[in-house]
Amino acid sequence: MKVLPPGITVFERGWLSSNNILLEDKHQTLLIDSGYCTHSAQTVALVQSKLGARSLDVLVNTHLHSDHCGGNAALQASYPWLKIYIPPGNASSVQAWDKQSLTYEATGQSCPPFSFSKSLEIGSQFEAAKLRWEILAAPGHDPDSVIVFNTQQGILISADALWENGFGVVFPEIEGDSAFDEVQHTLDLIKSLDANCVIPGHGQPFYDVTTAVARAQSRLNFFRENPIKHALYAAKVLLKFKLLELHQTSFQQLHEWSQQTRYFQMLHAKYWASLTTDAWVRMLITELEKAGAATVQQDLISDLT
Ligand SMILES: [Zn+2]
Known part of the structure; x- marks a missing residue:
C-alpha cells in the first residue's frame, strides 16, 4: 500500500504545527490533532476547504502538547457542535486549565483553553473513514499520549511516538522521571503492530516502517548511553x-x-x-x-x- 484509502486526508504541516488527519465517511467527520495556536486560522481553513458546508463532528487529540491541540479552541469556535476527545489522564488538568501540568509553562509555549466532551479509553475502538480504529497507549514522549491503529489496512497514526526519522523529545526525562523504558515499550508495541503505513505527527506519511522503527531504536539506544545528547536535543x-x-x-x-x-x-x-x-x-x-x-x-x- 503506497496510497492512503479514500476518506483519509493528511494535512501535512511543519514542526510548529503537528499534522492534522481528517477522516471522513457518510456517518461522521473526525480530525486527529489541531496544530499550534499561531497557525489555528490555517488549520480551520484547511478543514473547511475539505469539508465545505459539512460540519466537523469529532476532534481527537493524540496528546495535549501545544503543537497538537493549539487549534482546538479555534475549531470549537468554528464548529459549535464539535466533540473533543482527549487522552486519558488529562481531564482534571484541562478542566482546571492547569498550564503547569499541561506543560505549557514548562515548555514556554502557548495554548488557548478549550473544553472537551470525554476522555479516550485505551483499547476502545471507533469507526471513521469506513475503517475501524483502535486507541493504544504510547507513553514515552508524553506519558498520556495515544496512537491510533487500523488493523485491516495496517495504518498507524503515530503522533510523536514514531517519525520517519526518530521520535519526539522524551519530556518526562527532563523532569527527572525515567521514561526511556516507556519509549522502548512503545517502540516494541509499534513493531508488533506490523503496520504498512505510518502517518506521523510531523512529516509525510511513510511506508518503510521497519527501517523507521530500527532508526528510532538506535536513536533510543544512543540517548540511553548519552543522556546529555538527549538533553541537547531537547534544548535545541x-x-x-x-x-x-x-x-x-x-x-x-x-x-x-x-x-x-x-x-x-x-x-x-x-x-x-x-x-x-x-x-x-x-x-x-x-x-x-x-x-x-x-x-x-x-x-x-x-x-x-
Ligand atoms: Zn508532542
Whole structure:
C-alpha cells in the first residue's frame, strides 16, 4: 500500500504545527490533532476547504502538547457542535486549565483553553473513514499520549511516538522521571503492530516502517548511553520551536523567555550549570546555526526553515 484509502486526508504541516488527519465517511467527520495556536486560522481553513458546508463532528487529540491541540479552541469556535476527545489522564488538568501540568509553562509555549466532551479509553475502538480504529497507549514522549491503529489496512497514526526519522523529545526525562523504558515499550508495541503505513505527527506519511522503527531504536539506544545528547536535543527543540513561533528574536528576548521556561532551566541546571544561561543560549544558537536552522546578524536571530 503506497496510497492512503479514500476518506483519509493528511494535512501535512511543519514542526510548529503537528499534522492534522481528517477522516471522513457518510456517518461522521473526525480530525486527529489541531496544530499550534499561531497557525489555528490555517488549520480551520484547511478543514473547511475539505469539508465545505459539512460540519466537523469529532476532534481527537493524540496528546495535549501545544503543537497538537493549539487549534482546538479555534475549531470549537468554528464548529459549535464539535466533540473533543482527549487522552486519558488529562481531564482534571484541562478542566482546571492547569498550564503547569499541561506543560505549557514548562515548555514556554502557548495554548488557548478549550473544553472537551470525554476522555479516550485505551483499547476502545471507533469507526471513521469506513475503517475501524483502535486507541493504544504510547507513553514515552508524553506519558498520556495515544496512537491510533487500523488493523485491516495496517495504518498507524503515530503522533510523536514514531517519525520517519526518530521520535519526539522524551519530556518526562527532563523532569527527572525515567521514561526511556516507556519509549522502548512503545517502540516494541509499534513493531508488533506490523503496520504498512505510518502517518506521523510531523512529516509525510511513510511506508518503510521497519527501517523507521530500527532508526528510532538506535536513536533510543544512543540517548540511553548519552543522556546529555538527549538533553541537547531537547534544548535545541525547545529553542527552535520558539524561533519558529517568533520568526525573529534577540538574545535579550530569548534570555527572558529562557528564565520563564522551566524545562529549559532544568536542562541548564542539570547539564550546563558551568555556563551562564546567556552563554548557554548562545551556544545553542550556534548549534542551530551550524545545522542551518537559524541565522544570526549582530543581536538579531532569525529562523531558517
Ligand atoms: Zn508532542
